[in-house]
Amino acid sequence: MAEPLLQVDQVGKRFGGFVALDGINLAVAPGERLGLIGPNGSGKSTLVNCICGALHNESGSVRFDGQAIDGMAAHQRTILGLARSFQLPRPFHSLSVAENLHVPLLYAVRARFGSHLSAREINDHCIEYLRLVGLDAKAHKRPRDLTQVEMRKLELARAIAAEPKLLIADESMAGLSHSEVEDILKLLVRLNERGITIILIEHIMSAVMSFSQRLVVLVSGKKIADGDPAEVVRNPEVEKAYLG
Amino acid sequence: MRSWLFTLVCIAVGAITYAVMRGVHSEYLFVAGYVVLEFVVLATAWNILGGYCGYVNFGSAAFFALGAYTTIFFHKAYPLPIPLLIALSAVVSGIAGLGMGYLTLRLRGAFFSIATLALAVVLQTLVVNWDYVGGSRGAYVIRPQALSAFGLTIPYVEYLFLLMLALVVIAITTARLIERSRLGFGFATIRDDELAAEASGVPTLRLKLIATTLSGALMGMAGAPFPYYIGYLQPASAFGLEYAVNSIAMPMIGGTGSWIGPLVGALLLGTIQQVATVTISSAVNLLIVGLLLVAFVIIAPNGLVGFVTQRLRAREP
Numbered sequence: 001m002a003e004p005l006l007q008v009d010q011v012g013k014r015f016g017g018f019v020a021l022d023g024i025n026l027a028v029a030p031g032e033r034l035g036l037i038g039p040n041g042s043g044k045s046t047l048v049n050c051i052c053g054a055l056h057n058e059s060g061s062v063r064f065d066g067q068a069i070d071g072m073a074a075h076q077r078t079i080l081g082l083a084r085s086f087q088l089p090r091p092f093h094s095l096s097v098a099e100n101l102h103v104p105l106l107y108a109v110r111a112r113f114g115s116h117l118s119a120r121e122i123n124d125h126c127i128e129y130l131r132l133v134g135l136d137a138k139a140h141k142r143p144r145d146l147t148q149v150e151m152r153k154l155e156l157a158r159a160i161a162a163e164p165k166l167l168i169a170d171e172s173m174a175g176l177s178h179s180e181v182e183d184i185l186k187l188l189v190r191l192n193e194r195g196i197t198i199i200l201i202e203h204i205m206s207a208v209m210s211f212s213q214r215l216v217v218l219v220s221g222k223k224i225a226d227g228d229p230a231e232v233v234r235n236p237e238v239e240k241a242y243l244g
Numbered sequence: 245m246r247s248w249l250f251t252l253v254c255i256a257v258g259a260i261t262y263a264v265m266r267g268v269h270s271e272y273l274f275v276a277g278y279v280v281l282e283f284v285v286l287a288t289a290w291n292i293l294g295g296y297c298g299y300v301n302f303g304s305a306a307f308f309a310l311g312a313y314t315t316i317f318f319h320k321a322y323p324l325p326i327p328l329l330i331a332l333s334a335v336v337s338g339i340a341g342l343g344m345g346y347l348t349l350r351l352r353g354a355f356f357s358i359a360t361l362a363l364a365v366v367l368q369t370l371v372v373n374w375d376y377v378g379g380s381r382g383a384y385v386i387r388p389q390a391l392s393a394f395g396l397t398i399p400y401v402e403y404l405f406l407l408m409l410a411l412v413v414i415a416i417t418t419a420r421l422i423e424r425s426r427l428g429f430g431f432a433t434i435r436d437d438e439l440a441a442e443a444s445g446v447p448t449l450r451l452k453l454i455a456t457t458l459s460g461a462l463m464g465m466a467g468a469p470f471p472y473y474i475g476y477l478q479p480a481s482a483f484g485l486e487y488a489v490n491s492i493a494m495p496m497i498g499g500t501g502s503w504i505g506p507l508v509g510a511l512l513l514g515t516i517q518q519v520a521t522v523t524i525s526s527a528v529n530l531l532i533v534g535l536l537l538v539a540f541v542i543i544a545p546n547g548l549v550g551f552v553t554q555r556l557r558a559r560e561p
């Protein structure tokens with residue numbers, strides 16, 4: 001494998017006495033589509049938080065794009081090209097839908113490329129991303145006027161608008177209809193074809209299976225499987241974890 | 245509207261206000277007007293941190309007092325013209341704002357507010373025990389009767405009023421500039437959701453420091469001419485409760501969303517308090533503010549400006 005884009009090494013995280021992550025190792029190659037699954041409370045979101053800097057891991061290290069990012073502030077990681085969507089959407093309520101996307105464009109993308117991005121280009125990019133997720137008609141609405149599903153799309157669009165190298169989508173599809181799941185999957189695949197590496201966290205197995213080139217399974221803060229999706233789901237340990 | 249045009253309009257409105265007040269030939273009008281304008285600056289300054297970023301500062305009086313005491317210090321050490329003192333006060337209070345920002349960086353909500361209050365108490369204790377600036381006894385500032393410049397002579401209180409008018413223009417144009425800039429966007433994301441802001445690339449800690457510094461500097465500027473206005477400065481008057489309370493209440497009652505809110509709130513509440521001072525007693529001022537604040541929090545939580553825009557929007561088809 002070429003130098004991984006993301007390398008997670010022995011990452012551990014505790015909440016009080018509770019071990020949420022127990023020595024996680026994970027390498028993600030550039031351009032890869034990785035699925036991350038696990039039962040509720042297995043530590044998937046916690047792992048995302050440690051990778052993106054929302055939480056700080058007590059042990060182990062995280063490398064991204066050739067540099068150690070431990071201790072780096074979350075916004076700096078986003079500027080480097082690491083974007084995530086939140087499992088529970090966290091829109092900026094006082095800004096319009098379009099302005100929600102202006103934030104990463106103004107702060108992450110501009111910081112990455114210097115100030116070359118003009119106000120007009122920012123606007124163009126914003127409209128493009130809204131169109132990608134099908135929210136262009138709601139550009140001037142406030143987040144509170146959106147449905148739950150639209151809110152999830154906004155959450156995903158805002159992460160995409162940071163124009164990341166690695167996009168982590170934390171359960172972007174919960175509650176979506178079958179055709180909407182298909183739409184989002186197509187969108188993610190298209191982004192991946194443009195060169196964006198993607199980690200998809202999802203409970204909808206059909207979506208994970210059709211999307212992922214590789215599948216990682218977390219159970220109780222431990223990685224119990226990592227490999228070809230079809231093989232991983234047949235792994236007895238994984239079956240046991242899911243069937244109880 | 246372009247920023248330079250907006251600034252020109254502000255200056256024009258200020259000039260007209262001054263011309264009209266001169267026409268009335270009442271010194272009292274300037275004495276009262278000064279206080280109202282002082283509150284406009286304080287309310288606008290408070291709103292940069294409180295309204296835009298959502299961090300409620302209970303310590304406004306400390307920044308105001310720092311400005312006033314910077315003036316006292318230089319009055320004793322090396323007398324300077326008031327505009328220079330205002331600039332120096334901005335630096336001193338700005339640094340204090342930066343310091344407060346650093347000390348409270350990880351505090352949110354009520355914890356942040358309590359910390360600002362504590363810092364104000366600490367600062368007041370320091371000033372009370374600093375004899376050079378008068379300590380608990382206070383300090384006198386001899387103010388000239390009139391100011392002569394360019395062959396014109398105006399009463400000193402008019403000069404102070406004009407200075408405060410200039411500060412109002414500076415404060416309001418600064419606030420409006422922030423609102424329309426990248427900085428303003430960043431502040432709004434801090435108010436809405438800091439975790440999501442960081443995830444979108446917003447350097448929230450740095451932006452908070454910018455806000456505490458700017459807000460503190462403007463409050464200090466409002467305090468700089470105060471010793472000349474009052475003539476005899478005591479810690480109790482510089483650190484007065486009315487500054488902390490009004491600089492919170494005025495933006496809340498006017499509306500915290502934009503620069504107009506604190507302006508409207510301060511003009512309204514400031515004027516009511518000045519009228520109450522002459523007709524009833526200054527003792528009722530804080531009572532009035534408190535009652536109005538309670539009423540607004542219940543009836544119009546988005547302030548007057550929010551209330552009016554909501555009404556207008558509701559009328560649209």
Ligand SMILES: Nc1ncnc2c1ncn2[C@@H]1O[C@H](COP(=O)(O)OP(=O)(O)OP(=O)(O)O)[C@@H](O)[C@H]1O
Pocket residue numbers: 015020038039040041042043044045046047087
């Ligand atoms: N901030 C926190 N403080 C304390 N405990 C936490 C915190 N965040 C997560 N946990 C706990 O850590 C464990 C892992 O949570 P996490 O959210 O990472 O799970 P998950 O795999 O994302 O689950 P889900 O599929 O429900 O999203 C859970 O038991 C959760 O209660």
Ligand SMILES: [Mg+2]
Pocket residue numbers: 044045046087170
């Ligand atoms: Mg989760």
